Every structure is written in structure tokens, then in C-alpha cells.
Amino acid sequence: MNYFQNVQSLSALKAQYRQLVLANHPDKGGDTKVMQLINDQFGKLFKAFQSGTCTNHSTANGYENDFNEARTASEYTRHVYEEYGWTGSNYFTxxxxxxxxxxxxxxxxxxxxxxxxxxxxxxxxxxxxxxxxxxxxxxxxxxxxxxxxxxxxxxxxxxxxxxxxxxxxxxxxxxxxxxxxxxxxxxxxxxxxxxxxxxxxxxxxxxTVRSRRMSGEKPKEFKWQDGPAHKSVKNVLTGLTFGRSDWERNKDAMVLGRYEVDPIGKSENGYVFYPNYYSQPTIIKKKIQKLQEIGILCERSYNNIRFIGYTEELEKSLAAEDRQKEEAFNQWQQNQQSGESKPEKKEKEFVNITGLEIQIIAYSEKAIAVIGDTKPIAGKLQEIGGRFNSHLSCGPGWIFSKKREKTVRDLLSA
Incomplete structure (x- = not known):
């Protein structure tokens, strides 16, 4: 009987093996002979896949990183048994x-x-x-x-x-x-x-993981830096916001609080608003004073802070910054549709430094990658700001900001 079905990679083999162990190990009520057959089949397949296969990020389940130190099937088998506590429990404290x-x-x-x-x-x-x-x-x-x-x-x-x-x-x-x-x-x-x-x-x-976002696998996002009016509001709110209260005394009033994820899933938008309660009048007074200093009109309402409105000056400033953001977003959308923001594709460039085979790649709009035989100069690449990443779409290599391209080329041409 073949216990492993449709195995296409080492990670899939490990995943199926763990499921079979949990179902058939004698310590879990299974049959010894069946477990021996499973281990024999696993050993043959493990050896066949030991050369390694490329990880498919659309199906990755974590088993591709499961005890990669194992050189043989028996080492991995022993690791699984120990992990599940059958030949040496992990419980220690x-x-x-x-x-x-x-x-x-x-x-x-x-x-x-x-x-x-x-x-x-x-x-x-x-x-x-x-x-x-x-x-x-x-x-x-x-x-x-x-x-x-x-x-x-x-x-x-x-x-x-x-x-x-x-x-x-x-x-x-x-x-x-x-x-x-x-x-x-x-x-x-x-x-x-x-x-x-x-x-x-x-x-x-x-x-999407950052290294794959940089390779272009995820659509670009619109980025905007808040203006001084929005920044001042965020700074004084310190993570809080004004929301509608359900409490009887302040029912339907806008009070200071925070939105949190709905733990039972009954709300329409997935969030629940919790008012911020203050136990001491002096704390409420100080908070109201800070809010009013930047133009947020509010007052004490029982143990909450109730929102009244914005001053005319703050409201105009916020509206102007909102218009600027909207215009910038519309322009960004037009650029995306016309293709102006897409970086030009560049061919891989080969560099030979004292016999080393190294490639410089335009990895993304803001980054370059250095791949190849970089181990002898790893220390120098790190000194000039490089970060090694083994999960790049072009293979393991060093990532640099586009701004440091000249520095990198000077190093490689030295």
C-alpha cells in the first residue's frame, strides 16, 4: 500500500508524514508494522527529494522550513518523534x-x-x-x-x-x-x-512578504504623508478617536474612545466602539485643554469627553489637506493607468571582480540586487549598507537602495 499520495515536493512529503505519524504511531494507538512501512516509504521519497525543489509561494505551508538540518530520513523521523514527545518530551518547565x-x-x-x-x-x-x-x-x-x-x-x-x-x-x-x-x-x-x-x-x-512585494508580485499602493493639521490632530488624540456612544447617559453622542475588533462578529463593519472612561476630573481637564489648543472643541460629559466640533480655522486646514490628498490620488491613478510609474525592465548585468561571477539586477523601482559568488566580499557588501536575503525572486543575494548603486558599482569595479 502506498501511504503517500500526490507528493510533489519535500515540504509536501513532510506534511503528509506528520499526518501519518499522528494517525499510525504505536504510542497513539497505531500498528507497529504499518508505521514501519510508512517509515520505509518516507525514507525512499526523502532521499529522492533531498536535492530540494523550488518553493511555490502559492502553496507554501511552513513544512519547507521544517527541520532542514536533517541529512537523512532517520534524523527527520527522530526529530518528529522527539517533537511530539514520544522519545523525549519537550515538557521541561x-x-x-x-x-x-x-x-x-x-x-x-x-x-x-x-x-x-x-x-x-x-x-x-x-x-x-x-x-x-x-x-x-x-x-x-x-x-x-x-x-x-x-x-x-x-x-x-x-x-x-x-x-x-x-x-x-x-x-x-x-x-x-x-x-x-x-x-x-x-x-x-x-x-x-x-x-x-x-x-x-x-x-x-x-x-505579501516584503521581499515578494519588492519583486513586483503585489500591486503598488498609494502613499501620502499627512499635512500639519492632520498630524496635530493625530498627535493629540494619541491613538483614540471620536465615535458614537451606546451608553445611556451619552447615547448617540460623539465621545472619545477607540475602535476594537468585534470578538463575537455581530457588528456590520467588524469593529466595536469603546468609550474612554476617565476616573479623575483633573485628567479629563488636561485632555480637554490639549484638544482645544489645536482647535478641537469638546466638553466633559460624565466620565467621557464629548465632541462638539472643530474651530473654523482647523476645519478649513483639514479640508484643504483632504483636497490635496484627493488630487494626488487621482494623479497617481492616472499614472498607474498610463503606465508612467512602471519601471523600465533592465537586463541582468554581469560584473567580474577578481574572478568572481556577480550580477547586478534592477530588482525594483527603488532597489537593486547583487547576486552570484558574493561570499568572498560579503563583509564589504554589508559595510556599504547591503542586506542579504535568501528569498529574493532572482535567487539569494544582497539588496541595496537605488541611491547606493554608484557605491556598489565602485566597490565591484575596484
């Missing part, structure tokens, strides 16, 4: 801070194209928040700003997203133990685990 540090390092190495936050909650929980991915993880194509994963709800995720969540959950729980007995109300765990998309303050986003 009740100090969650140490486990969190290990999880952060592992997530950064395993999923460099995603971003995570890891924190502890209360005295017995560890939460992993998936903040960005380079694809939509839900089957229906709709982005959820906040979403807590469970074994039942995971069915709403795409197969690729389920692979990621399962891999993260399994590694996370390799540091856990559970001696609980729900029938007797006895609960004894190292920690309670939670994996969520987004958090209460920051929604989940689909975002």
Missing part, C-alpha cells in the same frame, strides 16, 4: 515565558512569510495570534478580522491553512501535558493553548 520564547523562535524560522504574536493570558494560558498570511485562509474567500480556531471551526479553513494551524498546534502542545479528568472535575495541565487569527486590537490581514 512550568515557566511559560521560556516556552513562549521557544515558540517565537520556531514560528519565525518555520513561517518566515507570516507574522505571529505569542503571549500569555492569566496564569495558565498561552495564546498564538496569526496576524498576517500571504493568502486567504478561509474556504469562502471572506477575510475574518478576528477568528479563534477550534477542531470544529477548522473545517472552514482551506487545506493549506489547516496544515499550518495543525503544525503550530502540535508543536505548541509538545511542551504541554494534560492529566485532567473532566468526569471528576479534575483539571491539571501545563497550560491551556489557543490559536487565533488577529487580536482584539489589530485585525488579521492578508499581506
Amino acid at each position: 512550568c515557566e511559560r515565558s521560556k516556552i513562549i520564547a521557544i515558540l517565537r523562535t520556531w514560528l519565525k524560522k518555520t513561517y518566515p512569510q507570516f507574522t505571529f504574536t505569542v503571549n500569555k493570558n492569566g496564569y495558565s494560558s498561552i495564546n498564538i495570534h496569526i496576524m498576517t498570511m500571504d493568502f486567504c485562509p478561509w474556504k469562502d474567500g471572506n477575510i475574518r478580522m478576528s477568528y479563534k480556531t477550534t477542531k470544529m471551526k477548522d473545517q472552514e479553513l482551506t487545506e493549506r491553512a489547516q496544515d499550518v494551524v495543525n503544525n503550530v498546534r502540535n508543536y505548541m502542545n509538545s511542551f504541554n501535558y494534560d492529566h485532567s479528568d473532566i468526569m471528576t472535575d479534575y483539571f491539571n495541565r501545563n497550560f491551556y493553548d489557543s490559536i487565533e487569527f488577529g487580536n482584539n486590537r489589530t485585525p488579521f490581514k492578508v499581506e
